[in-house]
Amino acid sequence: MSARQALISVAERLFAERGIPAVSMREVAAAAGQGNTSAVRYHFGSRNGLVDAIFTYRMARIDERRRAFLAARPEAHDDPRFLLEALVFPLAESIGHEDGESWYARFLAQVAFQPGFDSFSGARRDVTRGLRVVVDGLRRRVEGLDPPLGDLRITRVMQVVIHGLAEHEASMARGAAALPTSALAADLVDGAAAVLAAPVSSLTLAEMARTRLKGA
Amino acid sequence: MSARQALISVAERLFAERGIPAVSMREVAAAAGQGNTSAVRYHFGSRNGLVDAIFTYRMARIDERRRAFLAARPEAHDDPRFLLEALVFPLAESIGHEDGESWYARFLAQVAFQPGFDSFSGARRDVTRGLRVVVDGLRRRVEGLDPPLGDLRITRVMQVVIHGLAEHEASMARGAAALPTSALAADLVDGAAAVLAAPVSSLTLAEMARTRLKGA
């Protein structure tokens, strides 16, 4: 394994276990077997460069599987449940039955919701082409709602999926997972579908109308 | 304002904005106007002590309102929607129309899902009595499901609510909130109710049966 690859793997684990800002670049280098204290700086430029590299390295394979999943049923691209499966399953596979433990979900949960982080810009764009298809499809699904509610639903689906997987990954790590990953993934799709299609209550409608009047 | 109180307020903001491990104790003390670099250590013992103090300080008022909300309708303690309102509204009020900006939701999102964190133990127990009523009520609601699924639903509700509020708080901070807090809170109840009551798909049932056989 190349030094660059070792740095990525080791950093992914340390970041997931202890939080990204809590890990020093020296420690990453040392844990990757590098005598050089500036190894991370040399290979990735900065801490953010390393974070990007981890994100991209894993997401490349995941999104590849996602595109394959989508391509298998082009006629179903308007079925929200199918889209959610395309969102969840490739992620779940990558944390489930690899040979050993996994850390990517916990890493992703820290990165994906940082203010200013954009999954579709820069070097990340190439490894989120499948994700974009999913998000666009889901967006079409919530077009009937008030625009602010629709956007909210999309983010909420992402939160449910990513934090749900991260929580599961942590449970597995401490040997306390109540379900195998495949079952959890299926349940996660159920939950995400429910969030997406949740009926808008009369209270919500009233509250939106009330505050809209007030604002005008 | 006492020094202790100033430290709590300032630390809450810094932790929310930059992440708990990324903020040094010196910086907290300095930002609170303390010349003493060991002020946090003196008042709270450690970083964790400070985190506990922030959690407790805010949660005391929030849970008080929650208990009042619950007490207003004792006959509705079996209505999941009412329980979710008791969960969400007091939290939402504390981040919505206070005079200024708020940071507690983002702080809470970092703390509440840390492995090993228990909202109901130690000094936190007193300020989560209302929360316990809610959780117990919700638990009764999911008794019909397979036990692992029920627990999963409860955690998922918590994730939706806390991360949903944190996201909203961050949006407000950058002036990009699509909805006022009261409307978002109502929508969050809709989402949480949907997650709680999401039907278990045939795929999930099949996956659970399959993997249970395999394990036996």
Add this chain to the structure above:
DNA sequence: GCAGGGCTAACGCACTTGTATTAATATGAA
């Protein structure tokens, strides 16, 4: 062979960190 460039090791520097110690000051009860 051998020159060159990519990679690694070793080390330095200025600065920050948690932790501690001691002195000064505020506070409140007798």
Add this chain to the structure above:
DNA sequence: TTCATATTAATACAAGTGCGTTAGCCCTGC
């Protein structure tokens, strides 16, 4: 007032931090 106690200020120190520089290594193309 007076004195004990609680709080704050002013430093100190060893360890760790990001960042940078220099020198050696290995491997490939010529």
